[in-house]
Amino acid sequence: MSWSKEEMADQIVSLLSPGSSINLGIGMPTLVAERIPSELGIFIHSENGLLGIDGRPTKNTVSATLINAGKETVSVRQGASFFDSALSFGMIRGGHLDACVLGVMEVDVEGSLANWMIPGKKVTGMGGAMDLVHGSKNTIAMLNHFTKKGQSKLVKKCALPLTGQKVVDTIVSSCGVFRPRGEKFEIVKLAPGVSKDELGIEQNLLE
Amino acid sequence: MKAVKTKVFDDASSALHDLKDGMRIMSGGFGLCGIPENSIEQVLASGVKDLTAISNNIGNSGRGLAKLLKTKQISAAVCSYVGGNPDLEQQMLAGEVEVELVPQGTFSERIRAAGMGIRGFYTPAGAGTPIAEGRETRMFDRECLFEVPLEADLAIIKAEKGDRYGNLWFKEAARNFSPLMAMAASLTVVEVEQLVEVGEIEAESVHLPGLFVDRIYQGSNYANDIEFELLSE
Secondary structure (H helix, E strand, O other), rough: OOHHHHHHHHHHHOOOOOEEEEEEEOOOOOHHHHHHOHHHEEEEEEEOOEEEEOOOOOOOOOOOOOOOOOOEEEEEEEEEOOOHHHHHHHHHHHHOEEEEEEEEEEOOOOEEEOOOOOOOOOEOOOOOHHHHHHHOEEEEEOOOOOOOOOOEEEEEEOOOOEEEOOOOOOEEEOOOOEEEEEEEEEEEEEEOOOOOHHHOHHHHEOO | OOOOOHHHHHHHHOOOOOOOOOOEEEEEOOEEEEOOOOHHHHHHHHHOOEEEEOOOHHHHHHOOOOOHOOOOOOOEEEOOOOOOOOHHHHHHOOOOOOOOOOOOOHHHHHHHHHHOOOOOEEEOOOOHHHHHHOOOOEEEEOOOEOOOOOOOEEEEEEEEEEEEEOOOOOOOOHHHOOOHHHHHHEEEEEEEEEEOOOOOOOHHHHEHHHOOOOOEEEEOOOOOOEEEEOOOE
């Protein structure tokens, strides 16, 4: 058994400190916003210029100018603020965010990650990811453990064009929580029923 | 004494009467949020071509600036994210539009630098990745890339409210790149949902001082599209 997306999001929530400020990337990470208990007092930042994202709006409060980085409608909590993109990335680059959560295509033992293009096939662009991986105090990669072909996305060395080199602190995959340690992955925790030899990672790459 | 020249124009066609082929045009907005809808329609109608578009997404889902991709008016683009913009992704992979992908924080800071007179800066974003190839780097606490300002001939901007001097007020998260672009272009043309008298926007509430604005007009027929409307149950 591996973790569902919701269970992965809950694992990420357990890594966050009360009162911290975090950025959530496009795609699966936006789910984390819906799993954070409000009593943790966490402020969610979105690079398009807002701090203090709350849950989804209602039909009455929905606004075309109130969206997250995934262009999805959101609402804001009390104490929220709006600002321009340069200030928004100043918050990121300046080290003012406690954590960021990014979706990734590949991550390796050195903590390098790839998430913005597959040469000749697909280009999404890096958006804010290249800034986020250097600016935030804790970079968390969130991903389904396996590709559609069943190969581990946790690899010895990324083959895809990098988003950042040696920047990931923690990996939360559908199979467990890991830390890149330079030459190996440290297994922090495995999802219930998942064993070391089911990870699709060469055993000599596991601590 | 000379009379003060008005910045107020009747509509998009008068405010953008001097568009030219080959212009470098910045356009505010994040996805479709806060885009200058009327000015984009005017660029489309004018038929000017060989444009360089500088915008975070160059439109999305066939809307916004993506309309100018469909008409092949754009030959080069500077942007950070093309996911959700099939027109750009196709034309980029086919080599029809030359695309410079820039990390979003670097993109916004390069635009800010152009407006603020900063000649260059170093940032770690992109170091050790393919975009660093052949670039000037310098070692601080970690390797950083040297970046230069990004400027334009024209910025087209939308604000919720603007007064006749050009002071602007943006709604919610529609601000994004708009005030930065307004400062970085030789000519800044703003459309607003509400054109008001000077003094109606309180001085403390001005998001962008009017000195950065050259022309302003009252826009009309805003679609204000939402890309992904997600509601709570």
